[in-house]
Amino acid sequence: MAGARAVMRVFGDAQSGNCYKVQLLLRQLGRPFEWVPVDVLKQETRKAEFLALNPAGQVPLVLWDDGRSLPESNAILLHLAEGTPLLPSDAWARAQVYRWLFWEQYQHEPTVAVARFIVHYLKNPPEQAERLAGLQLRAQRALRLMDEHLARQPFMAGGAYSVADIALYAYTHVAPQGGLPLDDYPALRAWLARVAAQPGHSRMGE
Numbered sequence: 001m002a003g004a005r006a007v008m009r010v011f012g013d014a015q016s017g018n019c020y021k022v023q024l025l026l027r028q029l030g031r032p033f034e035w036v037p038v039d040v041l042k043q044e045t046r047k048a049e050f051l052a053l054n055p056a057g058q059v060p061l062v063l064w065d066d067g068r069s070l071p072e073s074n075a076i077l078l079h080l081a082e083g084t085p086l087l088p089s090d091a092w093a094r095a096q097v098y099r100w101l102f103w104e105q106y107q108h109e110p111t112v113a114v115a116r117f118i119v120h121y122l123k124n125p126p127e128q129a130e131r132l133a134g135l136q137l138r139a140q141r142a143l144r145l146m147d148e149h150l151a152r153q154p155f156m157a158g159g160a161y162s163v164a165d166i167a168l169y170a171y172t173h174v175a176p177q178g179g180l181p182l183d184d185y186p187a188l189r190a191w192l193a194r195v196a197a198q199p200g201h202s203r204m205g206e
């Protein structure tokens with residue numbers, strides 16, 4: 001999505017849910033950006049020029065024209081959504097968004113996304129079987145918790161669609177690629193459909 005009027009560059013890997021979060025938000029906000037492809041499997045995030053931008057060696061990373069840069073998908077979501085309906089201004093409502101963004105990084109992404117990485121990208125190597133089984137068990141707990149939560153309210157942070165939904169949608173909708181079927185989670189599946197029906201929604205990898 002490069003363009004003459006692009007005001008920011010997003011360094012990302014099209015297969016990464018963390019990078020998709022940023023792309024999805026920017027598209028929904030209708031903000032111009034230039035996508036700079038970085039191949040994680042080719043270890044491009046570990047090259048010196050990328051490490052100079054993010055010493056953690058990870059995408060996504062947003063780089064502005066004035067030289068400022070910001071890594072960490074959920075920090076990027078919070079910054080870009082400031083002043084938009086996707087991040088409430090009320091402190092209590094905003095705290096609900098923070099709650100799910102932090103939970104996503106500690107309980108959801110490290111299990112759901114890593115299981116997907118092992119199954120989908122590493123093609124299930126036998127030496128990872130035990131680790132994978134443990135991750136899948138913890139991932140199922142996270143998905144069940146979401147299902148129970150979403151049976152009580154339409155969106156993760158309450159009644160309105162927010163960046164908490166974007167953050168959790170990214171890896172939840174591709175969880176089956178990690179050997180994590182969603183058949184037993186009807187409220188979660190209904191939420192996936194609600195998120196996909198939001199204006200400006202675009203699919204991962206597009």
Ligand SMILES: N[C@@H](CCC(=O)N[C@@H](CS)C(=O)NCC(=O)O)C(=O)O
Pocket residue numbers: 013016017018019040043045046057058059060071072073074105
């Ligand atoms: N907490 C970070 C995690 C980012 C992350 O895990 N990025 C992966 C791609 S999904 C990556 O760049 N991996 C390359 C590496 O660690 O060498 C975020 O939410 O942005």
